[in-house]
Amino acid sequence: MNTQKLKRQLSRIIPAGRHLVIGVPFIWLFMFFMLPFFIVLKISFAEADVAIPPYTEIYSYVDQKVQLLLNLGNYTMLGGDELYIAAYFGSLKMAFFSTLLCLLIGYPMAYAIASARKEVQTVLVLLIMMPTWTAILIRVYAWMGILSNNGLLNGFLMSMGWINEPLQILNTNLAVYIGVVYSYLPFMILPLYANLVKHDNSLLEAASDLGSSTFNSFWKITVPLSKNGIIAGAMLVFIPVVGEFVIPELLGGPETLMIGKVLWQEFFNNRDWPVASALAVVMLAILIVPIILFNRSQAKEMEGKE
Amino acid sequence: MKRFRFSSLMLVLGLLFIYLPMLILVIYSFNASKLVTVWGGWSVKWYVGLLDNTQLMGSVVRSLEIACYTAIAAVALGTLAAFVLTRVTRFKGRTLFGGLVTAPLVMPEVITGLSLLLLFVAMAQMIGWPQERGLVTIWIAHTTFCAAYVAVVVSARLRELDLSIEEAAMDLGARPWKVFFLITIPMIAPSLAAGGMMSFALSLDDLVLASFVSGPGSTTLPMEVFSAVRLGVKPEINAVASLILLAVSIVTFMVWFFSRRAEESRKRAIQQAIEEGAADSWKQPDVRRAQAPEAA
Numbered sequence: 001m002n003t004q005k006l007k008r009q010l011s012r013i014i015p016a017g018r019h020l021v022i023g024v025p026f027i028w029l030f031m032f033f034m035l036p037f038f039i040v041l042k043i044s045f046a047e048a049d050v051a052i053p054p055y056t057e058i059y060s061y062v063d064q065k066v067q068l069l070l071n072l073g074n075y076t077m078l079g080g081d082e083l084y085i086a087a088y089f090g091s092l093k094m095a096f097f098s099t100l101l102c103l104l105i106g107y108p109m110a111y112a113i114a115s116a117r118k119e120v121q122t123v124l125v126l127l128i129m130m131p132t133w134t135a136i137l138i139r140v141y142a143w144m145g146i147l148s149n150n151g152l153l154n155g156f157l158m159s160m161g162w163i164n165e166p167l168q169i170l171n172t173n174l175a176v177y178i179g180v181v182y183s184y185l186p187f188m189i190l191p192l193y194a195n196l197v198k199h200d201n202s203l204l205e206a207a208s209d210l211g212s213s214t215f216n217s218f219w220k221i222t223v224p225l226s227k228n229g230i231i232a233g234a235m236l237v238f239i240p241v242v243g244e245f246v247i248p249e250l251l252g253g254p255e256t257l258m259i260g261k262v263l264w265q266e267f268f269n270n271r272d273w274p275v276a277s278a279l280a281v282v283m284l285a286i287l288i289v290p291i292i293l294f295n296r297s298q299a300k301e302m303e304g305k306e
Numbered sequence: 307m308k309r310f311r312f313s314s315l316m317l318v319l320g321l322l323f324i325y326l327p328m329l330i331l332v333i334y335s336f337n338a339s340k341l342v343t344v345w346g347g348w349s350v351k352w353y354v355g356l357l358d359n360t361q362l363m364g365s366v367v368r369s370l371e372i373a374c375y376t377a378i379a380a381v382a383l384g385t386l387a388a389f390v391l392t393r394v395t396r397f398k399g400r401t402l403f404g405g406l407v408t409a410p411l412v413m414p415e416v417i418t419g420l421s422l423l424l425l426f427v428a429m430a431q432m433i434g435w436p437q438e439r440g441l442v443t444i445w446i447a448h449t450t451f452c453a454a455y456v457a458v459v460v461s462a463r464l465r466e467l468d469l470s471i472e473e474a475a476m477d478l479g480a481r482p483w484k485v486f487f488l489i490t491i492p493m494i495a496p497s498l499a500a501g502g503m504m505s506f507a508l509s510l511d512d513l514v515l516a517s518f519v520s521g522p523g524s525t526t527l528p529m530e531v532f533s534a535v536r537l538g539v540k541p542e543i544n545a546v547a548s549l550i551l552l553a554v555s556i557v558t559f560m561v562w563f564f565s566r567r568a569e570e571s572r573k574r575a576i577q578q579a580i581e582e583g584a585a586d587s588w589k590q591p592d593v594r595r596a597q598a599p600e601a602a
Contacts, residue, residue: 017482022397025387025453029406032450036421039428053427108316115313122566124317130558131324133507137528137535138547142327145334145539152330185324235412243414245514250535260416267420268517277424280417291409298408298458299401 037284044277045070055273074278083257084279088286090257094173094248095241098180102188102237103230105181110192110229111222114199125193132186140179140250147175147251171253179247184240188233195229196222228297235294239287259283328551335544352545362530362546369510369527372441376448376509377502383449384456384501385494389486391457392464410454419518422447426519439521447519448509455508456501463497464490496565503561507554 046055059068078084113124131139146152147170154166169175199222207217223230245260252258259279267276335353339346356362387407394400410418426436426443436443467490475485491498513528520526527550534543 018394021386022390022394022403025383025390025407026399026403028383028453029387029403029450032422032425032446033406033410033418036418036425039424040417040421043424053431105316105320108313109320112313112317122562126558126562127321128324130555131328133504133511133558134328134554135511135528135531135547135550137511137513137531138331138550139328141531141535141539141543141547142331144535145544146327146330148539182323182327185320189320239412240414243416245416246532260414263416263420273424276420280420283414284417287414291412292405294412295405295408298411299404 040277040280043274044074044281045072046274046277047071047073048272048274053273054271071274074274075282077275078278078282084259084262087257087259087262088282091242091244091259092286094176094180094244094258095238098177098184098241099188099234099238101177101181102185103234106185106188106192106233107230110189110196113189113193114196121197125190128186128189128193132190136183137246139183140247143175143179143182144170144250147178170251171256173252173256175251175253176248176256176258179251180241180244183247184237187236191232191236192226192229195226195232199225228300231293231297232301235290235297239290239294242287243283331544332548332551335541335548337541337544340541352541353549355542356545356549359542362527365525365527365530368441368524372444372448372526373506373509375445376452377506379445379449380452380456380505381498381502384453384505385460385498387453387457388461388464389490392461407454407457410451411458413451415512415514416518418451419447419515422450422515423518439519440524443519443521444516444524444526447515448505448512451515452505452508455504456498459501459504460494460497463494467493496568499564500561503557507557510550510554 042058043055046058048054049056056069056071058070059066061067109128113121113128116124144151148154149166149168149170151170153169154163157163158166169178203221203225204217207221208214212220243260243263244258245264248256248258248261249264252261263276263279263283266272266279336348336350337345338349338351387403391404391407397403422443423439426439430436471493472485472489475489476482480488511528512526513532516526517529517532520529527546531543531546534540
């Protein structure tokens with residue numbers, strides 16, 4: 001009798017299995033992924049200070065009054081300084097064109113994998129997937145050795161007699177484009193492949209029976225059907241590239257202005273946490289639409305809806 | 307036909323583009339010359355020299371430790387999240403939950419890193435934990451973003467599963483937890499292994515998050531490599547990089563090998579079950595099958 005009563009009381013306090021299953025990942029992600037954004041937002045309204053931690057508190061309690069002090073200075077500074085605006089535009093431009101390049105190179109590759117024999121497909125997918133697990137730092141580093149003034153590429157071109165003096169490629173935007181496309185190409189190919197491999201070939205056969213040219217049916221059937229794959233792949237490239245730090249830092253030069261690099265410098269070199277937070281808030285505001293697009297396509301994929 | 311050839315050509319060129327730089331890196335790590343661009347014959351002296359570099363070796367051990375803990379936690383957390391997303395179709399805040407699971411996949415690392423650091427600083431002020439940042443804070447950061455990758459891999463497998471097997475177990479009176487551990491987990495084991503290996507590799511590779519949330523004395527391998535790489539190309543770094551590439555290749559190959567073997571043994575078991583069933587029905591012919599023995 002008593003134990004039953006205790007059990008009933010316990011069951012009221014301890015959540016049921018269903019709530020536990022949902023609750024554990026939910027609380028973890030809320031705590032370590034969502035809540036931190038609000039703190040970033042809060043600190044973006046603070047002022048830099050010589051203290052530990054290096055910012056002022058935005059609210060205070062003096063004489064029974066709660067004072068909330070929002071410092072908009074960080075944001076007006078971002079709007080007024082051409083460097084930051086140029087960095088945002090530089091990042092967006094870099095992300096846009098490298099996404100386009102990845103799509104142009106990755107689509108034919110994904111198509112070729114999807115139309116290969118089944119056993120060959122698994123090996124090819126493995127070959128594409130492996131670099132996504134491999135240190136991005138090391139793959140970018142490999143390009144430093146190839147592109148530098150006395151590197152392999154210039155050595156090769158000069159030994160062939162095509163150029164007389166080394167081309168300056170490392171520490172230019174061109175090198176950053178090469179590095180970004182190189183690093184993010186697999187992230188474009190994998191979702192495209194996952195989409196293309198599900199296509200029903202009978203549609204293409206029907207089209208060709210009805211006299212459609214191969215290119216016409218590719219353009220009017222295969223491409224529209226792979227829309228979700230294209231969106232997922234493009235977002236997987238575009239969004240992280242906007243905030244990319246490692247590639248512009250290692251391959252880029254003084255002309256390379258990207259927001260991830262500027263944020264890093266504000267935080268680590270200038271130790272200006274409030275400005276770094278404001279930069280992050282603005283970056284997130286720019287990226288929120290692409291992120292929602294990506295989440296939608298991902299949610300459709302996860303629920304198995306077409 | 308023409309388009310097929312074009313796409314195959316692109317595939318070959320693309321794979322060359324992906325693998326040639328890594329191959330060059332590995333070849334040049336055996337270069338005897340101190341100058342990274344001049345070939346001076348084969349040598350392993352850069353590899354031997356690594357063993358004496360205690361600072362580097364310390365960071366390797368630290369990184370491996372973090373990667374192990376991350377793989378375990380990310381698989382547990384990611385599998386739970388994938389299970390909720392594929393099996394619990396309706397609950398309050400499901401859209402938010404789905405967003406929280408998939409957003410870490412694309413969120414720029416500088417934002418995640420900065421926000422987590424600010425969270426840890428705020429927590430230290432309010433509740434006094436974490437007093438100093440180090441392995442634990444890096445582990446939390448890595449687990450959060452690796453769990454998203456695990457969730458994607460595992461939910462793909464969960465969707466393919468035949469629900470009727472789990473339903474049959476429930477009908478026979480098994481509790482949901484028992485069904486999950488005895489039926490669902492064994493069936494998705496290959497993707498759990500793949501997710502774990504992936505988390506291990508991702509954690510071993512991360513520079514940006516670790517730079518933000520690490521404290522003094524907890525430098526990880528990528529941080530060590532990055533500070534050396536910033537100063538230019540060096541033969542020692544080539545050797546470290548080649549070893550990392552080798553480790554990742556082995557891990558990837560193992561994932562592929564084990565998931566393939568699991569798949570094959572499953573197919574064989576199904577085949578065997580069908581054959582045994584057929585043999586049993588031949589020994590004890592029942593009325594329905596006796597009429598058409600060849601069909602069985």
